[in-house]
Structures are given as C-alpha cells and as structure tokens.
Amino acid sequence: MSKPKTPDYMMLVKWSAMVAAVAWALAHRLGAEAAAIPEFVYVNF
C-alpha cells in the first residue's frame, strides 16, 4: 500500500515555519557566515 500523501495545508504550515526560521537566521547574520562556506568538507571550524 502506498504511503498516504501529506495534506497540502500541512505542507504549507511546515514550509511557512521553515521560511520563517531561515529568514530569522538570515536576519541574525547566521546565513551570511554560512554562505561563506563553499563546500562542506572545507569547513574550517
């Protein structure tokens, strides 16, 4: 039996929450620093 599809409104809720979190991260300049990382293996802690 195939897996039931997530209802559209649930997808919208999850999507909105993620957009809000990413916007928050960008506003706190987290994203600006993350954007400086070109590839995961070259991350310099």
Added chain:
Amino acid sequence: MSLSLLDLQFVLLLLAVAVGRRVLPLSWHVRFGAVASAALIGLASPRTLVALGGITLLYLLPARALIVRAKASSQKTAKVIALTSIFGLVAMMVLFKVHLFFEVPFLHGSRLGKEIVALIGFSYFLFRAINYLYMHYLMDLGRDDPLMVLYYTIFPPTLTSGPIHKFVDFKKQTEKVRQLDWPTFRDGVYRITRGYFRKMVIAFAIDGLVNRLLEANQWNTATSALLIASLYVFFYFDFAGYSDIAIGFGQILGIKVPENFRTPFKATSITEFWRHYHITLADWLRDHVFIPLGGMRASRTKAGAITFVLMVLCGLWHGLTIPFLLWGLWHGTMLLAEGIAGSKPIPPAKRKGPKYWGRVAFTNVRISIGALFFLPSLDVVKGVLLGLIQPLG
C-alpha cells in the same frame, strides 16, 4: 558571485533560468539550459567556464568519438582508449587536489586564489566526466548533442557538491522533456526550503556549539561526547541540506537529481550506512572502481580489501592531510572487517527491539568518532578522544 547555492545572486540567476525555461518552447530546453548554465558559470568565474567547457568540448567529445569508433572494430583498442582517457581525467583530479593543497594557503585572497577556490567542485565535474566516457565504453548510447553533454557536465545545481548524476539518466530526461507543472514546482520549492532550513538553521546552530566547545578546549566525558555527536549531526544536516537545495533546483529546472541521503542514522552496520549516506558517491565508486576491479565476483577478503583501499583514497580525496588519511583508514578497516565477517543488514521485519537499536547505536557511535577526523588539528582530535575517559569535574 560564487557558484554556491548559498550565494543569493547565483540563486536569483538560477531562478531566472527556470523562468526562461518555463516560457520557452520545450524543444529549446537542452540548448537553453546549456547556454544559460554556461553564462551563469562564466559570470561567476570565467576561468572555471573555460576549464570545464574546454574539457567537455575538447577532451570528452573527441575521446567519446574515438571510443565509439574503436568499438566497431576492436573491443581491446576501445578499452585502451577508454582507460587512457579516464586516467587523463584522474590525473587532472590528482593535480588539482595537490595544487589546491599546496597553493591555496599562499594565494589566499589573491585573484588566482579565489579562482582556484571557485573550481572547488572540480572533482564532482570529473566524476560526471568519467561516467560519461565509461558509459560510452560499456553501452551503445547513440549520438550525443554536444550541448546536452555540456549541460550534463556543468548542470549548475549539482556543479560544486553533487549529487552525482549518471549520464544515462540525464540523457533520458533530456529526451523526454516535460513542461514544469504546479505540483513539481511546489515540491521543488518545498525541497529547496527544507535544504536551506537544514543548512542555515540547524547545521549553523550546531556549528556555533562546536565552535564554542573547541574554543573552550576543556575535554571530559560530557564535552567530548557532545562534540563528537554534534560534528556527526552537523555534517549530516549541512550536506543533506545542500543536497536538498540541489534536488529542489533540479526539479524546477526539469531535471530529476538523484537522492543522496536516505535515513543513514538507522543503519545497522557501516556497510549499510554507506548505502544511505552520500549515496551517489558510493554508487559512483561501486560502478567505476569496485565492479571493474572484480569486487562483485571476488572473495569476501578481496572485496573487503578493495573497499579498504577505496575508503583510504576517499579520505585523501577530501584533502591530502593526516586526519583525512586516518578517516579513510578508520572507515576502511571497519568495512574490511564487516566484509570478511559477511555482515548482513537486519531485515525490515526484525527492525525493532533492543538488539536492533543496540546495533544502530553502535554504528552511529563509530561513524561519529570518524567525523572527528574532519577537525583541522590532530592535537584536538587526540584531546577530545582522551577527554572521553576523563570523568566529569
């Protein structure tokens, strides 16, 4: 502008390409995709475009023509040509890695240094290039449109960090192009958002924690365990997030990008873990190295030995440093042991109970310890490992 899916300019231009593709006739899909991708890369780094475009058009296409022509008369000659041209690509990768390792620290900040950093996804380009030649050697794929081949090798969403496409899949998709519909667009945007969330919110929060622990440099059972777990989770969310973004952008550009991660945390052995983590690289290594070296028909010990060497090389591929070599040895040894023992994954029906979760935990602990070797200094690795046996307080 960089070629990263975290660069806003690059992302906006990629969206413009998606819009362009949507409004143009379907018959233009490949030509437009290839030219727009080349323009995008050229804008970010002209040197990268010259290098990647040059290798595709002046090396891959003639090599493919020679392989196909030789196949018609002598399989042996075709094999020699295919092997020689693939070794040429491998030599480029080795040279690039050595160059990157020795030159970048001294060129940091210079124009040349930045250009080299812009070529950071070079090895992913070469993985696709090798797949292209190898598939033409193995199969009869017919004629290729040069622009389609270029589109395959420089497809922007997967250019710098994968997932690694198989040429045959990519070609099939460009032959049966479909117009972007609402469900595909919606799912693509959802996937992109999830990717940014994983990378920019979760991974970056964990990165902050890792930084604080490393700055404090006080290692005991709790801090060492926390750092080891954090590193493992960080790498997963960082890389799986980036793969999500690439898959989502692929969707809205009309190309299905292969999955790169499938719940690796539920793996019950290291062998199973590598079938669920960075899947496209593991598949690539299996198809292009393990199988041609006879790994499928070999004894358990020989197959384990091939895997061991592959993992060591994979470690060095991350960077020519002692910690990466140790990472390769760590994973290689565990895979060799599992190969010799003939370890089998637990069947789905039996995936419950303490025995199952015990194996899951044991696998995750070993993978986490391996993640430590991604730290830049071996002294820190030593300090963290010794900290594990230092009681609290």
